[in-house]
Amino acid sequence: MIEYLPRSKQHPELHLTQFGMEDCTPGHFFGPAVRSHYLLHYVLSGEGVFEVGGIQYRLRKGQGFLIFPDIITYYQADPANPWSYCWFGFDGTSAKLLLKQAGLLKTSPIFHYDADDRIYRYLQLMNDSREFGKARETRLTGLLYLLLSLLVEFGPAASPELKETRAEIYVEKVKDFIEMNYPQKITIEDIAQFIGLNRSYLCSLFKQRLQLSIQDYLIRYRINKACEMMGNAELSIADISRSVGYNDALLFSKIFKKVKGSSPKHYRAEAYAKN
Template identity: 40%
Template sequence: MEGVCCMASGVFKHSYKTKTRESLPIAIYNSGAQQCGPSHTWGPGVRDHYLVHHVISGCGYYTENGVTHRITAGDTFLIYPSVVVTYRADENDPWEYCWAGFNGAEAKILMSQTSFRKDDPVVRFQNPDEIRDAIVRIYQSSGTTPASELKAIGNLYLLLGLLMEQGPVSAAAGDLSLEYVESAIRFIAHNYSGEIDVGDVAASVGISRSHLYRVFMRHIGTSPNEYLTQFRISQACELLEHTSLPISAVAASVGYDDAFYFSRVFKKVTGQPPSAFLKSTEQPHPPERST
């Protein structure tokens, strides 16, 4: 969308929302830009995903846990999932902001490597224009085709890279637990299509299964086995939706030799069997015109 950040006068809102898939490593929930009217308010309420706002001009107020922050142009603030928040445009100089909402299996660990913290959710980054441009690119690339979805997710990763690069928070000295989790996630992403289990993941990192379980629960709140299963099923969803592979081939492609077992796991994770999911993604054919 051209000029989304150049409309400094007049109230407007441009946004895009996508289907949500919590089992994906990372998924965009929504993105957009808005010039708010005086005292325009959202909340109090909660989000079910991470939501990054960058203020382009004007100012406003963001409140969470009883603490109110005054936010001005160039600031970026993060709304965490399941936290009650309120944010309001200034009465005399209402803000214009852009935003990107996302979640997924990797979201928590990725955001833990930025300088945002629940007790400090407002950051002024070194190059705020880069943050603004990265968020706008997410919105501009959003769409319903596989190509546009991949472009949008790629731009989301670029945004996350900027958030880490301009203000990363490292693991404490001597604490390798975050590195273990990152290494395990990379191993899963590269090897999920093979016959790997949690023992293989732990061995690749060089720690015991029980140690791997503890660090996963500490940093991302899910077990290694649950993460591996969710990752495989998320990849299966992509294959079912965007290829013509039969279910048995999809199962084999994501590490399941037994298609019946794959179907049971798929239904447990998504709430429906692969055949029903596949049917739900089929585009209805338009009615034929009579001649």
């Protein structure tokens, strides 16, 4: 069983390029060769070997290997106990980071997953998705995310380098949350709960990365948005205040002056004078 899929324009961040399953004959091999996308193999039964970078790995049921794009690899089924495996080809802008979170690197392309048969079930659901029409591509992408989430959850403990990468991800999540919700009455606790981290830890991490507290970042973001709205003559200062999350116009004016050095009214007048 094998199905090839076109490159996705709907999900450029992550998408399947192919998937399939094969019961290999004794000694069946592929390569040496290179691939143009990521290709994840998961052993369902039997044994075989995978070679990359001059290193040979012997694998069996519950193990798998990842082929990276443009890397020469070779793999072969055992002559006496040939493997059966399923595979998932994929690509996208988020693929590298997700694989890194799962501990899958060019220097460590092997993974283990023997908790249950979910990987095989995801393959079956991908195959069954043919009954879908316009939603099939989204469904396949969702199943791919579920598959990679297993590898992330059950992968090795994070390395210092990966922890650093995760810190950057958390900081970006804070910034994204503020960007989407700054007009609302949000708190630091709301942000920490959304991200799923302890409030104190998140605040410490954010300040360490940006040399700015989350609260100060939120205030500056709101005030900068208010400045962008000053050019709209249809909006009063009170309207702008409410639009950036301050129902109290006096409090807004006080904070605005502290950040910008002048009152909202004076700032607007200067902006109009320049234009």
